[in-house]
Amino acid sequence: MFKGKHKKGIAVLLAAFFAVSAAGGNAIPVKAETTDWGLHNPVVDNNECELVTLGSYWQEDTNNDGVADTDDDKQPIEWRVLNKFREGNTVYALLLSDKVLDCKAFNDSKEGITWKKSTVRKWLQGYFSNEAFNPYEQSLIRTVRHFEDVRYKKDDEWIEEVVESEDSIFFLSEEEVTDSLYGFTYDGDYYCCDLALEAKCTEFAKEKTYPALGNEGSWWLRSEAKRSKDVPDETPGSDHFDLVDGYGWIDMYNGNFVDDDQVGIRPAIIVWYKSDYLTGKGNTISVSENSTKWDTITFGNYNGKPLVWRVLNVDGDEAFLVTDNVIGKKQYNNVEGETTWEDSSLREWLNEDFYDSAFSEEEKNSIVPKTVETGNKYYNIEPCITEDKVTLLSLEDVTNPEYGFFNAYSVPVKSRIVPDSDGDGQLWWTRSPGVSLKGATTVLHNGTLVEEGYSVENIDVAVRPAIHINLSNGDWSKGEPVYSGETAEPMPTATATATATATATATVTPTGTPTATVTPSVTATPEINVTPTVAPSADPGTPTESPAPSGAPSATAAPTSEVKVTPTPDPLTEMGKDGTPYDNGASIEAADKAITSLASEEDPAGTCFNVLQAKAASVSKKSVKITWKKVPGAVKYHVYASKCGKMNKPVYVASTIASRFTLDEINGKDLSKNTYYKLIVVAVDKDNKVISTSKMVHAATKGGKAGNVKSITTKAKKNKVSIKAGKTFKLKAKQKNEKKFKKHRALKYESADTGIATVNDTGVITGINKGKCEVYVYAQSGLCKTIKVTVK
Structure with a gap:
């Protein structure tokens, strides 16, 4: 499942369940490096998702005939685990295919249609199910209830209906792809972007679609688009349905025509998680970025200010650097029309004017000229080969995780943002051509790559030089690390020093360079990070710090840290704004304790009808179905129930992210016919705080004399x-x-x-x-x- 950030709703299972999954970040160094110089490669903290394998489908060209089709062998399908939950003693998982597996029209004809009646739904339950899964694998997949809100006109009046379907294989809805519970993020707009929604096409799918830069493909959702439909208002359903494009952009307003057969298929299923047929458990992939940390050094001066560089890679004595900030705006080429990187005026300026003005002769001796290729394989632009002392990053560089950049293209990427003094992002060039040699690929203010490129003569795009240097020459000094979305403050001008790994010696002899001993021109002060430890104290509010380790800087060099102990609040006592455990701000632990202690048929103070409006929507002999309003900010809803009667206290029965729930058992026992039951619902936010608690709902099952309002x-x-x-x-x-x-x-x-x-x-x-x-x-x-x- 997703590890890292979270966000709204999968359908309700045929029985109660509760979530058992938790999320967390995973920081990893992107590549091993030598640490003799005290410099490290970027540390990337990405949001990750568990990846498992189940079933098989055509994906790659296995018979080497040049095309991926049904003549090839099927290959295992990889699935992202979006969430895990428990039903009784069984753990299930919601899975989404990692890649776009096929392409298909949502409906064979362009007409008003619902998800329930669409031809693609029939194809998923029939053809795809039979081709992708053997009979035993099919038995692991749970059937899920889905509900569609359908609106149409009848006799000049708008009719609103809820259409129910039961699916074993389905598409995600717009609520689900904007839900933090599944690792997605949402900014509240009808047209928004999320890196976690990007999906590459298999070769089999790519034969049928128009993949984006990097082979990402668009894929259907099962939700109607918000725009006015082009079919008569009297037609239930719509001729436009939502999709996610190749870069992770969700279009919930316009959607796409239902008969477009080049939109991708990215199925979702719910399966028995513990089955041995589900393999690869525990493996993860990065699906979106969280943050990147770069080391920095100061090297050279430009316009009277020290140049601060981010360390993209360290390999022995050599470091690959890019300026932390832009150095100013400049045309890629001063003449309109086609140009290569080799012939551009910007390359000439970087390797002559900038090179001469920014670096001393000693610093120039540290710069390592590099042979680089510059083209655009996505638009079939042949590379030119140049040897540069100073260059720009390429399209491949700014999508390279080893350099700290998230591997994504036409979407906002925080690790590519270079903020100005007001915190706004800045445009900057890469050296790669765009769709033609008349433009160069550009990074926008929000970190998006403009793949078609800005015109080479544009005067509003800034420059971030990149260089390789030999660290052993000693013409640099180490700075403070920077994180994605920020820049370092320029360091004061000082004699550059080669700073090695923190030790208590001022003279550094790096390993791997036996022919030279580096003696800093300025005495190197060892960098020691002291984390105070708190010793037991008679007064818990007055912690005692342990003595600083020997060799630590004096108080004048590093001020003593002040350690404050804030008592951890007891969740069971965290009340809401009105002082009750049912109101906004209360902890779910406090609400749970209060609800499961209720010995009354009356509504407790602090509960509210207006926000949730919970009601018994329908009943049968063995079930009570309740519905409620979706609550803004809620990521899940806790449901409690028991038989009516003052002696029967409600018990927790389920956690769901849908706005409906069918109660058919309590504590493993089926509901009885002709019996009154009481239910209460709590809306919970991402911090496990109560948003609102419903009034108690009393409803009778059928099969006897008990009745309802x-x-x-x-x-x-x-x-x-x-x-x-x-x-x-x-x-x-x-x-x-x-x-x-x-x-x-x-x-x-x-x-x-x-x-x-x-x-x-x-x-x-x-x-x-x-x-x-x-x-x-x-x-x-x-x-x-x-x-x-x-x-x-």
């Missing part, structure tokens, strides 16, 4: 009330019940905005201030009548 009526005409401030209106609400109805709670009332209007326990609305709000009248089952109130 059928309807609610009030004296409000057309469910609207208009009153003046200070005046009142009595709703006189009544509920109509099924026969043999058992009352667990009277009708309740709640105002969505008490600053405009209030409502008391008997249904009397009082106008407070001018404005509009809603008042809810809700029954014990959660059935609700919404009254629109206008205060004049």
Whole structure:
């Protein structure tokens, strides 16, 4: 599963489950290096995802006939583990194929369609399932309920329906690909980007699609696009469905025509995680970036300021460097039209004017000229070969994880951002041509690579020189490390020194250079990082630091760290804003303790109807299905249930990210027919804090005399009330019940905005201030009548 950052909803399983997965970052050095100089290769902390294998499908050209097709051998399918959860004693996993496996139209014809009736859904459940999985592998895959909100016109009125389907193989929805629970991020826009959504095409899929730069491919989601459909309003469904493009951009507004057969297939499944058929558990891949750390050195001066360089690679005595910041704006070429890197005016300026002005003769002796190739294989531009003392990074360099860059192209990448003094990113050149020799690939302010390139004569693009130097010449000094999205402060001008690994000696003799002994011209102060340790103390609020190690800098060189101990709060006592464990800000541990201790049929103080609006949507002899409103900021919902009765305390039954849940068992026991059950739902944020807690829902299963509320009526005409401030209106609400109805709670009332209007326990609305709000009248089952109130 994903390790690192998290984000909204997979469908509800046919039985209750709760999440058991956790996330964490993974920082790894990208490549081994010699540390004699105290310099290190970039340390990359990426968000990772577990990768497992199940089934097989055509992917590569195995018979070497030049094309990947069904004549080739099938190869194992790799899947990303998005989440793991438990159902009873069994652990299941939500999997998404690592690559785009095939291409297919969402529907064979361009018409209004729903996911349930689409031809691609039938293809996934039939053809793909049979080709990708053997019968035993198919038995490991769970069937999942999905719900579509469908809107269409009938007799000049808009009809809203929920269409339910049961799928073994499916596409993700827009809610799921914007959910941190599965490792995705979302900025709230209909058109947004997430590196974790990028997917490369297999060779088999690439034969059928238009892959992006780097062979990434677009892929379908099962959600309707937000745009107005081109089919009549009377048609259920839409002719446009969401997709993720080749660079990880989600288009939830326009989507794509359903009959486009060049959009990729990236299936998702839920499987038994512990099965031996699911292989490769524990293996991970990087799916998005978190942060990169670069060492820096100071070497040379330009425009009166020391040049600070990021260390991209250290190999023995040689280091590959790029300037930490841009040095100014300059044209790639001073003449409009086609040009190669070899003939560009920028290359000439870097290797002559800049080289002469930025480096002393001693520093020039440290610079190692390099032979470089500069072309663009994606647009079939043949490389030119040059020998440069100073160069620019290439397209391959700025997508190379070994240099600290995330391997992605036309998407925002934090490790490529170079902020200015205001914190805004800056445009800078690479030396690689774009779609033609009239432009050069450019990095935008947000780290996106413009693959087609900016025109070579553009005057608004900045320059980041790159060089190779011999560290043993001693014309540099080590600076503080920098992280992606920031730049280092220029260091004061000083005589450059070669600083080796921190030791207590001022004279450094690096290994690997037997012919030279480097003696710094300025005495090297050993760099010692001291992490104070806290010794036991009689007063826990006054920790005692252990003595500093011998050889540590004096107090004038390094001020003593102040250690503060902040007591860790007890989650069980973290209450919400209103002082209850049910309100916003309370810990889920506190809410869980309170709910599972409830010995009453009444709603506890702090619960709220307005936010969640939980209700019993349908019942059967053996189940109660409840639904609720999606809550902004919620990453999951905890569901509690028990039989009704003051002696029956609710128990935790499930955690779900959907806005609906079907209760069919409690503590492993099936529900009984003709029995009342009570349920309560808690919306939880990414920090495991309560956002809101629902009112208690009471509902009876079928199969006997127990009944539920059928309807609610009030004296409000057309469910609207208009009153003046200070005046009142009595709703006189009544509920109509099924026969043999058992009352667990009277009708309740709640105002969505008490600053405009209030409502008391008997249904009397009082106008407070001018404005509009809603008042809810809700029954014990959660059935609700919404009254629109206008205060004049």
